[in-house]
Amino acid sequence: xxxxxxxxxxxxxxxxxxxxxxxxxxxxxxxxxxxxxxxxxxxxxxxxxxxxxxxxxxxxxxxxxxxxxxxxxxxxxxxxxxxxxxxxxxxxxxxxxxxxxxxxxxxxxxxxxxxxxxxxxxxxxxxxxxxxxxxxxxxxxxxxxxxxxxxxxxxxxxxxxxxxxxxxxxxxxxxxxxxxxxxxxxxxxxxxxxxxxxxxxxxxxxxxxxxxxxxxxxxxxxxxxxxxxxxxxxxxxxxxxxxxxxxxxxxxxxxxxxxxxxxxxxxxxxxxxxxxxxxxxxxxxxxxxxxxxxxxxxxxxxxxxxxxxxxxxxxxxxxxxxxxxxxxxxxxxxxxxxxxxxxxxxxxxxxxxxxxxxxxxxxxxxxxxxxxxxxxxxxxxxxxxxxxxxxxxxxxxxxxxxxxxxxxxxxxxxxxxxxxxxxxxxxxxxxxxxxxxxxxxxxxxxxxxxxxxxxxxxxxxxxxxxxxxxxxxxxxxxxxxxxxxxxxxxxxxxxxxxxxxxxxxxxxxxxxxxxxxxxxxxxxxxxxxxxxxxxxxxxxxxxxxxxxxxxxxxxxxxxxxxxxxxxxxxxxxxxxxxxxxxxxxxxxxxxxxxxxxxxxxxxxxxxxxxxxxxxxxxxxxxxxxxxxxxxxxx
Amino acid sequence: xxxxxxxxxxxxxxxxxxxxxxxxxxxxxxxxxxxxxxxxxxxxxxxxxxxxxxxxxxxxxxxxxxxxxxxxxxxxxxxxxxxxxxxxxxxxxxxxxxxxxxxxxxxxxxxxxxxxxxxxxxxxxxxxxxxxxxxxxxxxxxxxxxxxxxxxxxxxxxxxxxxxxxxxxxxxxxxxxxxxxxxxxxxxxxxxxxxxxxxxxxxxxxxxxxxxxxxxxxxxxxxxxxxxxxxxxxxxxxxxxxxxxxxxxxxxxxxxxxxxxxxxxxxxxxxxxxxxxxxxxxxxxxxx
Numbered sequence: 001x002x003x004x005x006x007x008x009x010x011x012x013x014x015x016x017x018x019x020x021x022x023x024x025x026x027x028x029x030x031x032x033x034x035x036x037x038x039x040x041x042x043x044x045x046x047x048x049x050x051x052x053x054x055x056x057x058x059x060x061x062x063x064x065x066x067x068x069x070x071x072x073x074x075x076x077x078x079x080x081x082x083x084x085x086x087x088x089x090x091x092x093x094x095x096x097x098x099x100x101x102x103x104x105x106x107x108x109x110x111x112x113x114x115x116x117x118x119x120x121x122x123x124x125x126x127x128x129x130x131x132x133x134x135x136x137x138x139x140x141x142x143x144x145x146x147x148x149x150x151x152x153x154x155x156x157x158x159x160x161x162x163x164x165x166x167x168x169x170x171x172x173x174x175x176x177x178x179x180x181x182x183x184x185x186x187x188x189x190x191x192x193x194x195x196x197x198x199x200x201x202x203x204x205x206x207x208x209x210x211x212x213x214x215x216x217x218x219x220x221x222x223x224x225x226x227x228x229x230x231x232x233x234x235x236x237x238x239x240x241x242x243x244x245x246x247x248x249x250x251x252x253x254x255x256x257x258x259x260x261x262x263x264x265x266x267x268x269x270x271x272x273x274x275x276x277x278x279x280x281x282x283x284x285x286x287x288x289x290x291x292x293x294x295x296x297x298x299x300x301x302x303x304x305x306x307x308x309x310x311x312x313x314x315x316x317x318x319x320x321x322x323x324x325x326x327x328x329x330x331x332x333x334x335x336x337x338x339x340x341x342x343x344x345x346x347x348x349x350x351x352x353x354x355x356x357x358x359x360x361x362x363x364x365x366x367x368x369x370x371x372x373x374x375x376x377x378x379x380x381x382x383x384x385x386x387x388x389x390x391x392x393x394x395x396x397x398x399x400x401x402x403x404x405x406x407x408x409x410x411x412x413x414x415x416x417x418x419x420x421x422x423x424x425x426x427x428x429x430x431x432x433x434x435x436x437x438x439x440x441x442x443x444x445x446x447x448x449x450x451x452x453x454x455x456x457x458x459x460x461x462x463x464x465x466x467x468x469x470x471x472x473x474x475x476x477x478x479x480x481x482x483x484x485x486x487x488x489x490x491x492x493x494x495x496x497x498x499x500x501x502x503x504x505x506x507x508x509x510x511x512x513x514x515x516x517x518x519x520x521x522x523x524x525x526x527x528x529x530x531x532x533x534x535x536x537x538x539x540x541x542x543x544x545x546x547x548x549x550x551x552x553x554x555x556x557x558x559x560x561x562x563x564x565x566x567x568x569x570x571x572x573x574x575x576x577x578x579x580x581x582x583x584x585x586x587x588x589x590x591x592x593x594x595x596x597x598x599x600x601x602x603x604x605x606x607x608x609x610x611x612x613x614x615x616x617x618x619x620x621x622x623x624x625x626x627x628x629x630x631x632x633x634x
Numbered sequence: 635x636x637x638x639x640x641x642x643x644x645x646x647x648x649x650x651x652x653x654x655x656x657x658x659x660x661x662x663x664x665x666x667x668x669x670x671x672x673x674x675x676x677x678x679x680x681x682x683x684x685x686x687x688x689x690x691x692x693x694x695x696x697x698x699x700x701x702x703x704x705x706x707x708x709x710x711x712x713x714x715x716x717x718x719x720x721x722x723x724x725x726x727x728x729x730x731x732x733x734x735x736x737x738x739x740x741x742x743x744x745x746x747x748x749x750x751x752x753x754x755x756x757x758x759x760x761x762x763x764x765x766x767x768x769x770x771x772x773x774x775x776x777x778x779x780x781x782x783x784x785x786x787x788x789x790x791x792x793x794x795x796x797x798x799x800x801x802x803x804x805x806x807x808x809x810x811x812x813x814x815x816x817x818x819x820x821x822x823x824x825x826x827x828x829x830x831x832x833x834x835x836x837x838x839x840x841x842x843x844x845x846x847x848x849x850x851x852x853x854x855x856x857x858x859x860x861x862x863x864x865x866x867x868x869x870x871x872x873x874x875x876x877x878x879x880x881x882x883x884x885x886x887x888x889x890x891x892x893x894x895x896x897x898x899x900x901x902x903x904x905x906x907x908x909x910x911x912x913x914x915x916x917x918x919x920x921x922x
Contacts, residue, residue, distance in 0.1 A: 412744070414742075434728055443723050443727060446723060446771070447723065447780065450771055456912055460764075460904075462767070463768055464764045464901070464904070466763065466767070467762075467763030467764045468760060470734070470756070470763060471757070474737055474756050475753065475756060478737060478740075478741030482744040483742050483743065483744055539721065541721070542721050542724055545715060549708075549711070549728065552707060552708075556704050556707065557700065560696065560697070567696060567699070572694050572745030572747075572835055573745060573829065573834055575747075583745075583746070597746055597749040599753065605894075
């Protein structure tokens with residue numbers, strides 16, 4: 001239990017300490033050392049608890065509950081103050097409603113808000129803890145130097161770095177708390193903390209756009225928060241049959257119809273937090289924040305909390321029409337967000353849409369909720385966290401170097417920033433190519449959906465969705481690898497430290513390909529087996545072939561050295577005109593002209609304007625349907 | 635230990651280029667006859683590729699050779715997985731990986747013509763990918779396995795259950811074989827384009843590798859056609875031959891369409907496949 005408490009409390013301590021650290025070098029030391037400690041503790045957690053089943057800890061104290069309620073009220077007050085300051089009355093209204101509901105819950109059901117065990121750890125929590133503890137802290141380390149450079153580039157932004165890192169570490173603590181809590185009251189508390197933390201971080205630059213987007217994120221997540229409290233009230237009111245606020249008891253409850261209602265409500269909270277349609281806009285708006293924030297929100301925290309809770313409740317969703325509707329929200333989000341990603345040229349926007357799409361896929365797996373799909377969903381969570389954090393950190397580093405995050409401007413990155421380009425290449429490959437992680441998960445999802453009820457709908461959506469995915473990732477890759485002539489290398493002179501988190505993350509992306517059979521056997525399969533009594537796994541032969549493929553991918557670049565000396569170089573074909581290697585050709589009237597290449601964005605077909613609303617409307621209908629189905633089942 | 639799978643893989647790696655080259659030769663002969671020409675000797679594709687290997691090595695950038703080599707290696711690997719009786723989905727994904735390498739090769743040279751070819755190749759991938767996945771899913775629904783050896787050993791005629799999937803697959807086969815009307819990224823025919831699309835900047839032995847990869851690929855694709863009829867090998871081989879001749883015919887009577895039409899056709903083919911599978915799953919749950 002000490003490890004759990006350490007992981008929750010230590011980041012808070014560090015956060016408070018960082019409030020008083022002014023100089024970047026000392027901040028770097030503090031952050032790096034705490035990152036080591038947190039990462040180390042999460043690995044220790046793995047070693048200590050991986051082999052057993054779920055372990056529960058009482059960890060009970062009246063004082064904790066009171067402190068939590070007090071903090072919740074303080075946060076509500078904070079929202080109201082901010083709402084008044086920026087005249088956002090919707091946020092105030094939601095905060096008031098939520099606070100009122102919490103008060104109602106605490107007063108009316110005071111007796112039934114206790115779980116026998118407040119904390120627990122099982123294999124799924126361990127996986128989440130590793131993601132938060134390793135990826136999350138790496139992002140924090142990266143953030144220190146990034147923020148220094150950020151303020152160089154943006155002198156107009158008020159330097160609030162101490163507050164920034166305070167919130168980052170508080171965020172990590174809340175995420176740990178969320179995945180270790182067995183008391184749903186506690187889960188809700190940490191849930192709200194992540195909402196507020198992301199609100200503060202998104203609004204960091206204090207521009208009008210940042211504030212607007214921060215409030216949008218806040219309002220949408222508060223909406224989910226209200227649904228969460230409603231679920232808690234329902235659970236407290238039906239305590240004897242539903243299991244009350246004890247997560248383990250709720251999931252073990254025999255009365256499927258009763259727990260479906262809170263599951264759908266909490267699932268709705270998960271949908272808002274995971275930024276599925278129609279709530280995707282808050283995650284897109286979150287791009288205005290400094291890149292470490294995006295990396296954190298997209299890979300290891302926030303949105304992962306949303307899918308975490310969905311996957312936790314997957315056994316409840318399994319085999320119900322309500323669960324099917326939730327799954328379809330995810331599936332529709334997957335295909336629509338992937339398609340919109342085609343039309344985006346801003347790297348962060350592409351990454352955001354891809355995050356939304358993948359969260360949709362995870363939600364689709366969780367909503368249908370068969371054992372194979374839960375297995376696939378957890379794989380997706382792992383691989384997505386790893387690859388996406390690398391891509392965000394990479395994009396941030398590139399943006400500081402070339403002054404743009406437009407994919408078109410990344411042309412020829414392999415010449416200008418070879419190391420960076422290779423890392424981005426690996427990250428993108430990690431998102432969509434065999435034998436890397438995300439594809440393995442998609443593959444598992446296809447195999448699982450074939451055997452699931454109404455699986456064909458999901459298969460169809462997945463088939464189109466993954467085709468679209470190939471298009472937008474491959475064209476980005478293409479821009480990176482274009483060997484442009486006459487451009488200089490600008491990689492040197494970059495501050496040394498930010499590279500370290502990048503190197504480590506890249507190594508992790510490759511490592512998980514080798515390790516995923518082990519991860520699956522040691523962590524995911526036992527977790528799935530405990531719940532369903534059976535489990536999924538990949539065939540031995542396939543694992544062998546995939547290891548062969550990744551080995552080939554690592555060996556093949558050696559062939560570069562074979563070609564280097566032998567060949568004669570010529571300029572490219574320019575319609576037969578005399579041309580230079582820099583894509584200049586002799587035009588008419590003795591003029592020298594330059595050719596440019598640009599990717600296809602197919603905006604007329606895949607633009608946001610064309611696809612967003614149809615997708616959002618379908619998802620709203622599906623969400624309402626999930627409520628109706630849950631209500632009817634009751 | 636059963637080593638049969640290894641024989642399948644090795645036979646594919648050794649024989650597929652031979653068979654693929656021969657089919658390409660026959661293809662050219664039939665095409666020529668359809669156009670009222672005599673046509674080259676059957677072995678002409680081998681002479682062509684042999685000659686390419688003797689050409690001077692000329693590149694725009696050395697990186698292009700790496701991508702093309704990776705393309706060839708992964709095409710061969712995915713075909714080998716297929717003929718070793720491996721997982722069909724894994725085969726499909728390895729294929730996608732291979733094609734992405736070809737596309738990256740075209741991007742790497744940073745040339746206007748091959749850039750457009752690369753974009754169009756990606757559109758082609760986007761057009762055929764859904765249908766390919768549905769083919770795999772269809773086989774699973776009929777035979778209960780994703781593994782090629784199990785699908786090939788099935789005693790039920792897959793084609794009887796999957797006619798819509800087969801028609802859809804035949805449509806995207808046109809894309810994969812690089813035949814009109816969907817040969818938008820590069821074509822075998824000189825009359826289709828002035829510059830060679832995605833292969834514009836590849837020459838000599840690199841171009842030869844692309845050609846060999848294409849032979850490997852065609853054999854794999856015909857293997858997929860075979861699976862639809864695998865319950866009876868004689869009928870299966872006839873069906874493969876008929877399908878291929880039909881593709882040659884379509885190639886010769888149609889002109890290249892725009893990318894929009896290619897994409898829509900590919901996705902429409904997939905819709906047909908989905909309709910087929912929906913009826914099939916309805917029959918499996920409700921009917922029999």
